[in-house]
Amino acid sequence: MPVTDLFARRATLARSLRLLSEFRFEQPDPARFYGALAEDTAAMITDLWRADHRAAPAGHTLLDVGGGPGYFASAFAHAGFTYIGVEPDPREMHGGPAENDGTARYVRASGTALPFDDDSVDVCLSSNVAEHVAEPWRLGNEMLRVTRPGGLVVLSYTVWLGPFGGHETGLWHYLGGQRAARRYLRKHGHAPKNNYGSSLFAVSAADGLQWANATGALVTTFPRYHPRWAWWMVRVPVLREFGVSNVVLVLRPPTATGSTFGAS
Template sequence: MSVTDLFAGQATLARSVRLLGEFRFEQTDPPRFYGALADDTVALVTALWTALHGVGPGGRTLLDVGGGPGYFATAFECAGLEYVGVEPDVSEMHAGPARDRGTGSFVRASGMALPFADDSVDVCLSSNVAEHVRDPWQMGREMLRVTRPGGLVVLSYTVWLGPFGGHEMGMTHYLGGARAAERYTRKHGRRPKNDYGSSLFAVSAADGLQWAASTGMLVAAFPRYHPRWAWWMTRTPLLREFLISNLVLVLQPT
């Protein structure tokens, strides 16, 4: 069985349409958006782990790098995993309800230097974070370091030239990141939260695939929100940069 076979069965057009519909609530109703994304991420991690190990990940420890306010905590703990979230921004850590419910554990730290021992977690996840750090592959190396041999690393990020690369700046990022940020500032009277050059960077699909292949631990790569029949895009240079909105890199430490 391929590592992606179980999840491929869930990657339907209906799922893609449903998730796309939830994206419009990211700014106005974060619990709704992140709740839907959390459930889908649990399904992704569960399918990948089961394909690799033949059993579900219940009872395992999951480290969520850049977990923000912890919207994923409840979903993963309901699935039977021990959740640990890492977030460097204290305001982000307190922006959601998970901590108020006492769900999961949270550590204030940078993904560039994770304060965990080598081989200390079973699953290491980073969802939509790599495009927000200056050296995403240093973060990737840290994720591999703290994950036990035979475990699972899932690094998913927004591709810069894809349709959502500009985040709240919309499609104006095709004018150039700095220009898009200035345009947003003039229109809204404030800098974008995802500000090009400081909290948003241009990360390509090719960058991630090259780094992952260089580790010798890459077991799968596919577009996160596309239906299974569109996964061929990952194998097509240039086209993938524009048509893949979010790339998933799946690695298994040795």
């Protein structure tokens, strides 16, 4: 069964519109926004695992790189995963709900230098983190390193030239990331949380696909929030940079760990 077979059935226009409507609550009501995103992400990963392994994910370990507050921990615990979150910022780590099933663990560390052994987790996820890292493909290489052969690496990130590339600065990022940040500062009296050049970087769809293909581990790629009938857009150069707001790269580590990926 193709790894996206089950998730493709979930990727409807209704789902896309529902998620789009939730984005407006990211700043005023983060619990609502991140709660909805966490549930959708857990469902996506569960579908990918079930399609690839023909079994439920119960008992398997998921490492969430850049997991932030506890919304994802709760969602993945309910899905049956043994959840481990990695977060470098203690404010983010403790900024969300404390409730989960009691088994979630958090590690304060950088995603580009994960403090885990080779082949130590079943699934490694990074959701909307790569665009906030100066060396995103070093993060990707680390994710591959710590994932067991036969496991899954799912790296999802926001494309810079897409409509949400500027994050809270809106569409002003099309005039330049630094200009958008200066405008945000003038309007709101403080710098944006996702500040271009320090905590937000211009990552393209082509960048991710080039890296993923070079690893030899790429299984598939698709636009995270698009309905299934629009997934073809990720295969079209230039169009994907503007029309695909978020790229998902699904990789399966090869048997010989460490033989392909080094820091880049």
